[in-house]
Amino acid sequence: MNVGSVQDLDDTGDVSITLYSGVVYHRFIGSAFGSLSKYSGRALFVGIDPGGVNSGIAMVAAHFGDPVWAVNLFQIKLPSNLNPVRRIDLTRESVGRCLQSAHFRPADYRQGIFTTVEYAAHGMPFGQVALAEARVGAIIAMQDLGFGDLVHIVTVPPMTIRKEVFGSGLCVGHVVWKSSEVQPDCLDGLANALFGIRMFIKSHFGGSS
Numbered sequence: 001m002n003v004g005s006v007q008d009l010d011d012t013g014d015v016s017i018t019l020y021s022g023v024v025y026h027r028f029i030g031s032a033f034g035s036l037s038k039y040s041g042r043a044l045f046v047g048i049d050p051g052g053v054n055s056g057i058a059m060v061a062a063h064f065g066d067p068v069w070a071v072n073l074f075q076i077k078l079p080s081n082l083n084p085v086r087r088i089d090l091t092r093e094s095v096g097r098c099l100q101s102a103h104f105r106p107a108d109y110r111q112g113i114f115t116t117v118e119y120a121a122h123g124m125p126f127g128q129v130a131l132a133e134a135r136v137g138a139i140i141a142m143q144d145l146g147f148g149d150l151v152h153i154v155t156v157p158p159m160t161i162r163k164e165v166f167g168s169g170l171c172v173g174h175v176v177w178k179s180s181e182v183q184p185d186c187l188d189g190l191a192n193a194l195f196g197i198r199m200f201i202k203s204h205f206g207g208s209s
Contacts (some may be wrong), residue, residue, distance in 0.1 A: 015094050019101060020073040020182050040064060041201065043111035047192025048095070048138045049118050049185050050129025053080050055091065055138070057098050058193040061109075073186035075100040084133050091137025097146060111173030112150050114200060115142050115193040119155040153194075161195045 042063050049056040057074040076094045078087065117135055120128055135155070142153055159169040166176060173191035174184030 006091070012029075014079060015090060016075075016077040017094060017097060018075040018183065019098075020075075020186060021042070022073070024069050041111040042109050044109040044113045045193045045196045045200070046113065047118075047189040047196065048113040048115065048135075048137050049188040049192060050091070050131055050134035051185060052056045052087065053078055054183075054185045054189070055094075055134055056183065056189035057095060057138075058186060059098075060188035060193045060197065062111075063198065064111075069190075071096075071190070072101075073182060073190060074101075075183040075186050078134075084129075086135040087130065087133040088140070091134045093142045095138045095141035099145065100139065109150065112152055113142075113145070113147060114196040114198040115151070115153045116161070117153065117155045118161065118188070118192055121158050135157070156195060161192055162176070164198055165191050165194045181202055 009205060022185065022191040042061070045054075045058075045060040047058040047060075055078075057076065059072045060072075061070045061072075062067060076091070076098070077092050078094070082090065117138055119135070139153060139155075142151060145151055160168045164170050165171075165173075172188065174187040177187050177190070179187065
């Protein structure tokens with residue numbers, strides 16, 4: 001991914017949101033994009049890496065047939081001492097703010113809006129309650145879009161995402177794509193978005209992506 005700009009969307013004391021704008025190339029995601037070059041239409045792929053304090057969101061605007069797709073990455077930082085209801089509400093509001101900043105319309109993505117939310121990691125007992133609260137807030141924000149059947153939301157364990165995107169459950173987005181420009185949670189969110197893209201390829205074209 002090539003990062004073009006960085007912008008602070010919110011820094012009110014309760015919430016900090018940073019936007020990274022850039023582009024991603026077909027070859028960055030996989031060789032199966034040769035098939036997509038003959039496919040018309042647009043879809044939006046959203047990847048969410050929820051966190052009790054730090055969350056990462058990636059939005060990949062896929063215009064099939066175009067070799068370069070626009071990407072927006074968002075780093076959300078919340079206070080650490082929130083009660084469960086407040087964490088859900090703030091996560092919901094923050095994710096909604098990110099979605100609004102992208103200025104997308106449902107008519108632009110008639111193929112659908114595909115969201116992959118990272119699910120709980122097995123064998124990781126600490127911090128899972130706060131993660132669950134953030135996950136709920138993010139999912140509600142996507143449902144709030146009100147686009148009906150256009151919105152598809154799945155929760156997927158991190159190991160499953162990593163195996164599909166990187167070929168190994170031991171690989172992590174922010175390590176594979178280590179960057180001094182972009183916060184790590186954003187890169188993990190990007191891996192989740194790529195998982196959705198690869199599932200889309202498999203469902204439409206079959207075989208391996």
